[in-house]
Ligand SMILES: Cc1cc2nc3c(=O)[nH]c(=O)nc-3n(C[C@H](O)[C@H](O)[C@H](O)COP(=O)(O)OP(=O)(O)OC[C@H]3O[C@@H](n4cnc5c(N)ncnc54)[C@H](O)[C@@H]3O)c2cc1C
């Protein structure tokens with residue numbers, strides 16, 4: 001057990017756009033800050049694996065690199081640390097339980113980090129939908145494809161199909177094309193808007209989206225609204241996909257086969273809210289039905305001392321994540337200052353935050369909501385499944401077993417899980433939780449994951465710093 | 475109108491529906507949630523005869539053990555595994571106690587010398603003082619067991635039928651004079667010849683709706699679940715002698731003991747903790763850490779194995795550790811089958827076999843007197 005005797009003013013979980021901005025603005029205000037991320041480098045989903053940009057250096061990346069440099073001088077960076085739980089100490093402090101594996105071969109060990117305040121900036125994860133053949137090698141999530149791009153050359157010459165829904169399909173396709181892949185098509189299941197009328201063009205992101213569009217046009221990548229990949233085919237690995245034309249509810253109108261060796265697919269993102277749920281933070285439904293952490297205009301969750309920023313409060317892209325992070329960092333710094341001054345009433349209300357930042361955040365939040373509404377997931381995808389299509393890959397649960405569980409009296413997603421095991425494996429339902437909820441006819445529930453990341457029994461056994469509670473009065 | 479209304483679609487209510495239908499009764503099962511959504515969905519599924527002192531609970535467990543075997547052979551579909559249980563002793567003194575207990579139980583067993591432990595469990599730690607092996611200990615997948623029993627009860631009997639009403643909350647009782655003649659629910663009234671309270675940890679609340687006090691309290695337990703292992707490391711249910719004393723303890727404070735076993739899914743389940751903290755679901759890191767520590771002490775080979783999840787549940791605890799089974803003289807027409815604490819899965823078939831005998835006016839195979847609902851001292855008002 002490693003004891004870090006320091007109690008930080010703020011512990012930030014997540015080193016993406018939101019976490020770095022939050023940690024930096026709090027540290028610049030004089031707070032003692034620790035930032036924890038499971039990755040070996042800062043950057044999160046967007047900046048750690050930058051999609052090969054149409055122009056060599058995006059302004060975003062430059063600024064992010066400057067922020068990380070400033071941050072490393074002012075805060076404790078705990079990289080390669082996976083958080084598996086957060087608990088509340090009797091005195092009110094929060095203990096963040098992590099594991100890390102030092103390079104000396106000694107194996108995984110637990111680390112506890114203590115803070116007066118916590119900022120949850122844990123991002124989101126890919127949301128693929130199941131379809132026949134989605135478990136074939138060569139089928140990737142959009143995020144997976146982005147990570148693949150990092151090791152350049154892997155994709156050169158490959159014949160790639162991009163499918164799913166949402167604006168992020170564009171950077172993925174553009175990145176793949178720029179890296180030398182032959183992108184055979186971008187299949188957007190929603191549509192009607194077309195590239196030119198893409199909502200991204202209408203607002204602040206115009207430059208970025210336009211450059212993706214240009215890049216796609218330059219590489220002669222067709223963008224096809226109201227089409228989707230229904231099935232992947234191949235023996236040992238992907239050889240072809242079935243592409244379908246869809247109606248507005250995603251029912252199939254016609255199909256054709258396209259030979260390819262890579263498929264990148266994604267139907268949006270699922271905000272990573274599990275640590276917040278663990279702490280008892282309230283959730284709300286985002287425009288797409290996803291449970292997200294409810295925050296006030298100071299990025300405060302309902303739990304004292306806990307802030308949230310970026311994707312856990314609703315998917316909205318890296319710019320919004322960064323803004324929310326800054327606001328959360330400033331709000332936490334205010335809170336610390338007022339706490340030090342003993343001004344508890346003022347602390348409850350909070351000092352005013354910079355008006356420009358607040359207004360920009362609100363505008364971008366509204367825009368993010370509009371995007372979610374423009375790219376919904378329609379129920380028609382359920383008709384693409386066959387009885388033997390795996391819904392949960394970790395536990396290898398086909399659709400037929402889900403239906404059998406329902407027939408046996410499993411009336412909700414949780415009891416389907418208990419009877420048929422989807423979501424009980426490695427990913428803890430991160431991948432299959434959304435489709436299983438849809439198939440159960442409900443909106444996805446806030447994830448209940450007492451162990452957020454896997455931890456070895458040896459490391460867990462060493463996490464015995466705190467005395468066990470002595471039991472309650474009942 | 476049914477012959478019997480069963481409140482609760484956990485493993486106990488499911489067994490009730492099954493045995494009552496088999497006895498020719500028409501049954502309606504009501505649950506506010508899905509099938510197996512209560513404590514049955516948070517249990518481990520052991521069917522144990524090894525952990526009980528001689529007495530009425532052991533008699534019930536032995537009867538139930540035979541019934542589970544019969545159900546597995548004739549019905550199946552719930553991963554029944556007659557794997558056997560191994561209780562291990564850390565010291566010679568404890569081994570002597572275990573041997574003494576085994577002698578009194580009259581249950582099939584084999585004393586295991588320290589040198590023979592690894593023949594049963596190759597990965598056990600060094601330095602253990604021996605153990606006792608109980609071949610009758612078995613395991614079922616409790617959620618599937620509940621679902622399958624309900625289904626079999628519904629499908630198999632021409633004379634008795636089972637109807638399942640899920641998402642229906644019982645809010646009160648319908649009385650005719652003193653007699654219970656049905657239940658009130660949020661979806662309307664249901665009439666029945668008899669009502670069985672199989673509401674597990676919430677059995678006290680249901681009894682209270684009929685004006686009868688039943689001291690069923692939640693006793694929280696956490697379980698750790700590991701990643702699936704390619705090769706099974708652990709062959710039997712293995713636990714330390716401390717488990718037996720913890721089970722029998724009256725303390726509200728936290729107690730833990732090592733209980734380790736593999737499942738058909740390849741995962742290893744690690745328990746067991748007991749504490750009375752109401753219905754608080756907050757994960758307790760110290761409890762999880764303690765469970766891990768005890769498991770790796772027993773099986774050092776587990777050190778590098780990863781925990782991927784954990785869950786907790788609330789055992790339906792009665793102060794004398796016995797379930798409540800039988801007619802309630804304070805509310806004629808109301809029967810109880812709840813409060814099985816940490817053994818409800820194991821004890822469900824026998825409980826309901828006996829209750830079905832009672833409901834059809836026959837003499838139960840076992841004396842139900844020790845389990846009677848009015849055995850608890852009235853609470854001082
Ligand atoms: C393929 C793809 C293309 C995209 N394209 C665009 C685009 O063009 N424009 C745009 O604006 N956005 C785009 N996005 C979205 C963008 O990546 C996110 O909006 C942005 O990364 C959000 O930042 P964040 O800080 O909220 O979260 P993230 O960047 O996801 O950072 C979260 C961090 O938290 C860490 N973490 C999480 N849980 C734990 C834990 N338990 N323990 C330790 N660390 C943890 C993670 O390792 C990660 O580093 C794209 C995303 C994808 C996948």
Ligand SMILES: Cc1cc2nc3c(=O)[nH]c(=O)nc-3n(C[C@H](O)[C@H](O)[C@H](O)COP(=O)(O)OP(=O)(O)OC[C@H]3O[C@@H](n4cnc5c(N)ncnc54)[C@H](O)[C@@H]3O)c2cc1C
Pocket residue numbers: 481482483484485486487504505506507508509510511512513514515516517518519520521522642643644645672673674675676680694695696697745786787788789790811812813814815816817818819820821
């Ligand atoms: C961690 C842990 C491990 C365990 N391991 C084992 C083991 O290995 N072996 C073993 O035998 N036992 C074990 N148990 C104990 C076992 O799980 C319970 O004894 C058993 O599941 C109780 O079953 P039940 O059907 O009585 O209750 P439940 O499964 O809780 O069913 C009661 C049902 O009643 C319903 N209900 C309640 N109130 C109402 C209402 N007003 N209206 C309608 N419906 C209502 C609930 O929704 C619930 O579904 C364990 C328990 C825990 C917590």
